Amino acid sequence: MNRDKARVAVYAMGGFYLLYLAWQMYGELSTAGSEKPLMIGFMIFFTIIGAGLAGWGLYSGWKTARDRMAAPEPEEASENPEDKSDENRLE
Numbered sequence: 001m002n003r004d005k006a007r008v009a010v011y012a013m014g015g016f017y018l019l020y021l022a023w024q025m026y027g028e029l030s031t032a033g034s035e036k037p038l039m040i041g042f043m044i045f046f047t048i049i050g051a052g053l054a055g056w057g058l059y060s061g062w063k064t065a066r067d068r069m070a071a072p073e074p075e076e077a078s079e080n081p082e083d084k085s086d087e088n089r090l091e
Contacts, residue, residue: 012061014053015052021046029043
């Protein structure tokens with residue numbers, strides 16, 4: 001379970017990084033020369049993939065937190081020997 005939570009967090013961070021890269025590329029479009037169409041293509045690609053990864057990561061994290069809050073915690077077994085009435089009963 002912890003491995004899945006870590007994987008979702010890494011995907012979300014990667015998505016935000018791709019969005020950041022797309023924003024940086026948008027700022028550099030004015031100085032681009034012949035590579036402007038290539039930059040626009042990758043900017044669109046990074047925006048779509050980054051938004052998808054970030055949105056999926058945030059949604060999965062929210063869903064996991066919501067499920068954890070809704071599920072009751074299991075009761076722990078008591079270590080007190082007096083509570084084990086079947087084992088300590090004198091017949």
